[in-house]
Amino acid sequence: MSIQNNQKLSFTQSFEEILEAVQPMITAILTQLHIYKDFDYFRHIASIAVWRAWLKADSAKGQFSAYLYSSIKGEILNELSKEKNYRERMTVVDDETMNYILSEQEERDNQKNSNSLEMMLAELKQIERKILLLYYVEGYSDLEIANALDLSVVAIKKRRARIIQRLKHQLFRVE
Known part of the structure; x- marks a missing residue:
């Protein structure tokens, strides 16, 4: 994934500089994962991933941009998985249905x-x-x-x- 204006990312840059430089990468990942709603929320998840990657970065372990990419994508995929599991386990019930269920339970x-x-x-x-x-x-x-x-x-x-x-x-x- 290319960085804006072919900037090289280094371990010595500030977090703010790196976050600014990876915005196109974040947008590309969100598009690749077909995330079109809750865009700001997932951008926030990606920013947290950048922060964590920046804190853990080690020059001996390889290219920083590749590490950032995998960290961002991994965090977003984890969040998508959590949301999917939540939706599978939770049932949304409208007020009328909930009142009916409660009244039936009370009657029983x-x-x-x-x-x-x-x-x-x-x-x-x-x-x-x-x-x-x-x-x-x-x-x-x-x-x-x-x-x-x-x-x-x-x-x-x-x-x-x-x-x-x-x-x-x-x-x-x-x-």
């Missing part, structure tokens, strides 16, 4: 919790279900429940507390 979770709670309530003794029904659904006070079931108020409070504790324990153990 609610159904699962509802089914779990129904199963747990079915395992309760009839008197335990009656206490919960009267207190939480019918809105009875502890005294009214005690009178309806012929138990003491203290017994109703203790039973309800134990039932709720057991249900909480089962519910959180299931999840």
